[in-house]
Amino acid sequence: MYTERVMEHFRNPRNMGEMPDADGVGTVGNPVCGDLMNIYIKVEDNKIADIKFKTFGCGAAIATSSMITELAKGKTLEEALKITRGNVAESLGGLPPIKMHCSNLAADGLHAAIEDYLKRKEAEK
Numbered sequence: 001m002y003t004e005r006v007m008e009h010f011r012n013p014r015n016m017g018e019m020p021d022a023d024g025v026g027t028v029g030n031p032v033c034g035d036l037m038n039i040y041i042k043v044e045d046n047k048i049a050d051i052k053f054k055t056f057g058c059g060a061a062i063a064t065s066s067m068i069t070e071l072a073k074g075k076t077l078e079e080a081l082k083i084t085r086g087n088v089a090e091s092l093g094g095l096p097p098i099k100m101h102c103s104n105l106a107a108d109g110l111h112a113a114i115e116d117y118l119k120r121k122e123a124e125k
Helices: 004-011 059-072 077-081 085-091 097-124
Strands: 024-030 035-044 047-056
Touching: 004 059, 024 097, 035 059, 035 097, 047 059, 047 077, 047 097, 059 085, 059 097, 077 097, 085 097
Parallel strands: none
Antiparallel strands: 024 035, 035 047
16 A cells, blocks of 8 residues: 555654744644644755654655655755645655645645745744
């Protein structure tokens, strides 16, 4: 059902945890399946210097959260905004069709965290 890469990210998630001093936080969820995802970013010189996640959900939700942090870390905000739902699933070697919504959450959570950062930065002006 799941690829070995999905199982690896589920068993050994990367960048898991909260970030109390985050520059941006994206919170997304899917009420149908009950998944809830928080993505935290730290931005330095317009790049994602650090990224963490806290996810309540199925194995696919945890794996996609882990993968999105790997894909986004070190990228500029513009590059990170170009990471798509498909990129997340592809990087994990695919997801079962019934679990594709999980990759949607991960990409949406990253984009929401970047948007939150940009709003906070604008409010400081």
